[in-house]
Each structure stands twice: as structure tokens, then as C-alpha cells.
Amino acid sequence: MLLRPPPSPLAGALAPGGSPGPGARAAGPELPNEAGLGEQRDEEAERGRGGAMAEEGASRWPAGTDHGQDGASSEAEAAASAAREECAGPRWGAQHAGARELAELYSPGKRLQEWISVVLCFSLMTFNFYNLIFCVRWEHVFSVIVGIFAGVITADFVSGLVHWGADTWGSVELPIVGKAFIRPFREHHIDPTAITRHDFIETNGDNCMLTVAPLANMAYKLVSLSPEALHQACPWECYVFALAIFVTLTNQIHKWSHTYFGLPCWVVFLQDWHIILPRKHHRIHHVSPHETYFCITTGWLNYPLEKIRFWRFLENIIQRLTGEKPRADDMKWAQKIK
Incomplete structure (x- = not known):
């Protein structure tokens, strides 16, 4: 008969002050690699923020304003491109x-x-x-x-x-x-x-x-x-x-x-x-x-x-x-x- 090991005394530990500590985050199912589901959701959210930054850069100087359409358009495109590049690059791993x-x-x-x-x-x-x-x-x-x-x-x-x-x-x-x-x-x-x-x-x-x-x-x-x-x-x-x-x-x-x-x-x-x-x-x-x-x-x-x-x-x-x-x-x- 297999004996199940006792749970670690540190699992689900509370941080000082009584709030859920870092131990509570580690109590979920074991992951096959270092990037957990929560990290994947963070990455998706960050990509969403990158898209929003790109849209903001593209709309900051709309056509017909007095800021110089060509220069404003170039700056907006550069800002949008930089935002996409930053968010598209790997946040961790061997290719970082x-x-x-x-x-x-x-x-x-x-x-x-x-x-x-x-x-x-x-x-x-x-x-x-x-x-x-x-x-x-x-x-x-x-x-x-x-x-x-x-x-x-x-x-x-x-x-x-x-x-x-x-x-x-x-x-x-x-x-x-x-x-x-x-x-x-x-x-x-x-x-x-x-x-x-x-x-x-x-x-x-x-x-x-x-x-x-x-x-x-x-x-x-x-x-x-x-x-x-x-x-x-x-x-x-x-x-x-x-x-x-x-x-x-x-x-x-x-x-x-x-x-x-x-x-x-x-x-x-x-x-x-x-x-x-x-x-x-x-x-x-x-x-x-x-x-x-x-x-x-x-x-x-x-x-x-x-x-x-x-x-x-x-x-x-x-x-x-x-x-x-x-x-x-x-x-x-x-x-x-x-």
C-alpha cells in the first residue's frame, strides 16, 4: 500500500499580517514548466496593453491637425512599432x-x-x-x-x-x-x-x-x-x-x-x-x-x-x-x- 506524504507545513502559508502569502500562490496543481497558467494570462494581458498602446500612438495626431501630419504620423508609427516589438518579444526563457x-x-x-x-x-x-x-x-x-x-x-x-x-x-x-x-x-x-x-x-x-x-x-x-x-x-x-x-x-x-x-x-x-x-x-x-x-x-x-x-x-x-x-x-x- 502506498503512503501519501504529509502536506508541507509551508503550503498555503500566510504572509506577515495575516494576508495570503506567497505560499498560497504555490498551492495549485504542479506545472510541467516554469511558465504557469497565471503567467500566460499575464502575457496575454500585456499583449493586449501593447495593442492599446499601438492604437493610442496611431490616434494621437489624427489627420488634419496642426501638429504636422507627416511628422506626427511617423512618430505615432514608431511608438506603435516599439510597443508591438516590446510586447511580442519573449519575457523569459532561452530566447530572451x-x-x-x-x-x-x-x-x-x-x-x-x-x-x-x-x-x-x-x-x-x-x-x-x-x-x-x-x-x-x-x-x-x-x-x-x-x-x-x-x-x-x-x-x-x-x-x-x-x-x-x-x-x-x-x-x-x-x-x-x-x-x-x-x-x-x-x-x-x-x-x-x-x-x-x-x-x-x-x-x-x-x-x-x-x-x-x-x-x-x-x-x-x-x-x-x-x-x-x-x-x-x-x-x-x-x-x-x-x-x-x-x-x-x-x-x-x-x-x-x-x-x-x-x-x-x-x-x-x-x-x-x-x-x-x-x-x-x-x-x-x-x-x-x-x-x-x-x-x-x-x-x-x-x-x-x-x-x-x-x-x-x-x-x-x-x-x-x-x-x-x-x-x-x-x-x-x-x-x-x-
């Missing part, structure tokens, strides 16, 4: 002008960095696991379990903090970090399924780079500390190792949350039971302007952080100190039409 430009910025040097990061990360991870397993004693079992759980929670928060920072601030034009780090975040909002077309290296290279240093430090301690010191440090090292594993896997989990066909059964099981980031849950973040539900490892912290308005609090502080508007660069790329 911004998505094409951002995809072309993926360079051979970036690819090399990702390969090196993946090889180093998984080599260190294998070495550390082999040595760490011999440090664990029966008296460590409870503290190790707590450490692993704390590592997962920390990884979820770190994923949200990095995701929020890259989505909200900075620019693709920044030296080094712009094209290497911020570019994928801009591309992802315009073409959310691009990540499903990335191979393992491109998907996980940056996250592997982040964990190489702590994994290397752990490897050094595992071979240099005395057995007594390792015995005492075992729970802490298990926490660090769990944190490193889940940070490394965060973008792979994120990729699965955008994949609607061909996922392994065990991945679907973990998503349905909200052990890792579920697909419906992550769709809340992809409601424009992408200002909530940033945690993408498990997503467990998204609702409580939204409830206390954590991200808005940080944005207000930074905006007051710097004068920078949140998500300005993200919106610029989304509005590109050529």
Missing part, C-alpha cells in the same frame, strides 16, 4: 535577449576554474570521510547527529544569504565577480530552466570552490592532531563536514527543484517529504520581483525568515546606508529586449 547575452559570457577560464574546484572538493571530501569515520565512537552518536542536523540548518541559511546577496546587490559589470559569480544569478531569473541544461561541472563548480578551503583545513587537522585531540574534536568536525557537504550539493538540489521530468525516484521522495528543496516550494521565489524564499538547500528556513521580514530588514539598512536600490541590476537584465 538578456538570457542570450548572459549565456555568452560563460568563458573557458570559468570552465577551468569549475573543473579544478570540483576535482579538489570531491577528493578532499572522500579523504576526510575516510579519516573521520575512524574518529567516531559510540559516545559521540548523539552529538554527531546534532552536529549533522545543525550543519544542514546552517547550510540552508548560508544558501539563503548568498542567494539573497547575489540576487539583490551587485552588477554583472563588476570586475571578476560580476561575470564569474553574479552572472548566473541574473541568467537564472530570466531563464529559470537554463540550470537544467547545465552539466554537473557547471552546476556545482562554484559551490565546490566555496568548500575547498574548509575541507583542506579539516584534512590537515585529521592528519596532524593526536588521537586524543581528534576524539574531542569529533562532534565539531562532523558538523563542519555536514555543512561542507550540503553547501557543495546546494546548487544540485536547486537544479532538481527546476527539473520536472526524469528525476530519480529517491530525489522525488526527498522533495515530496521536504527533506530537500521541493519544486512547488521554490516556485514561490520565482514570482517577480524575486524578493523572498531565498534558502535553496532544504528551504526549511524560508517561512520563518519571511515571517520576521529578515531580508527586507537587511535591504532597508543597506539601502539607507548606500542609497542603492535592491534588485536594480536584476530588473535591468529582465527588461532587456534587444
Whole structure:
């Protein structure tokens, strides 16, 4: 007999103040792709507005007025043509002008960095696991379990903090970090399924780079500390190792949350039971302007952080100190039409 998984505690959540929150929008039937029925209706409405703009431009200077018939007619036609072009172009997806430009910025040097990061990360991870397993004693079992759980929670928060920072601030034009780090975040909002077309290296290279240093430090301690010191440090090292594993896997989990066909059964099981980031849950973040539900490892912290308005609090502080508007660069790329 098949057991039906319990509903996610975040489904249909209310936003602060008691009004239906973003969770309520995600409670509908699961869609086969990123563009839902509501988005299709938005596109039809926008096309209707484009037609109205065209009619307004064509009728602004009717024949026989004193504004210069030829010049007025040319301006009206140009305005109508621009309105039609803007509304007819793709609002998202691989053919969006911004998505094409951002995809072309993926360079051979970036690819090399990702390969090196993946090889180093998984080599260190294998070495550390082999040595760490011999440090664990029966008296460590409870503290190790707590450490692993704390590592997962920390990884979820770190994923949200990095995701929020890259989505909200900075620019693709920044030296080094712009094209290497911020570019994928801009591309992802315009073409959310691009990540499903990335191979393992491109998907996980940056996250592997982040964990190489702590994994290397752990490897050094595992071979240099005395057995007594390792015995005492075992729970802490298990926490660090769990944190490193889940940070490394965060973008792979994120990729699965955008994949609607061909996922392994065990991945679907973990998503349905909200052990890792579920697909419906992550769709809340992809409601424009992408200002909530940033945690993408498990997503467990998204609702409580939204409830206390954590991200808005940080944005207000930074905006007051710097004068920078949140998500300005993200919106610029989304509005590109050529």
C-alpha cells in the first residue's frame, strides 16, 4: 500500500499580517514548466496593453491637425512599432535577449576554474570521510547527529544569504565577480530552466570552490592532531563536514527543484517529504520581483525568515546606508529586449 506524504507545513502559508502569502500562490496543481497558467494570462494581458498602446500612438495626431501630419504620423508609427516589438518579444526563457547575452559570457577560464574546484572538493571530501569515520565512537552518536542536523540548518541559511546577496546587490559589470559569480544569478531569473541544461561541472563548480578551503583545513587537522585531540574534536568536525557537504550539493538540489521530468525516484521522495528543496516550494521565489524564499538547500528556513521580514530588514539598512536600490541590476537584465 502506498503512503501519501504529509502536506508541507509551508503550503498555503500566510504572509506577515495575516494576508495570503506567497505560499498560497504555490498551492495549485504542479506545472510541467516554469511558465504557469497565471503567467500566460499575464502575457496575454500585456499583449493586449501593447495593442492599446499601438492604437493610442496611431490616434494621437489624427489627420488634419496642426501638429504636422507627416511628422506626427511617423512618430505615432514608431511608438506603435516599439510597443508591438516590446510586447511580442519573449519575457523569459532561452530566447530572451538578456538570457542570450548572459549565456555568452560563460568563458573557458570559468570552465577551468569549475573543473579544478570540483576535482579538489570531491577528493578532499572522500579523504576526510575516510579519516573521520575512524574518529567516531559510540559516545559521540548523539552529538554527531546534532552536529549533522545543525550543519544542514546552517547550510540552508548560508544558501539563503548568498542567494539573497547575489540576487539583490551587485552588477554583472563588476570586475571578476560580476561575470564569474553574479552572472548566473541574473541568467537564472530570466531563464529559470537554463540550470537544467547545465552539466554537473557547471552546476556545482562554484559551490565546490566555496568548500575547498574548509575541507583542506579539516584534512590537515585529521592528519596532524593526536588521537586524543581528534576524539574531542569529533562532534565539531562532523558538523563542519555536514555543512561542507550540503553547501557543495546546494546548487544540485536547486537544479532538481527546476527539473520536472526524469528525476530519480529517491530525489522525488526527498522533495515530496521536504527533506530537500521541493519544486512547488521554490516556485514561490520565482514570482517577480524575486524578493523572498531565498534558502535553496532544504528551504526549511524560508517561512520563518519571511515571517520576521529578515531580508527586507537587511535591504532597508543597506539601502539607507548606500542609497542603492535592491534588485536594480536584476530588473535591468529582465527588461532587456534587444
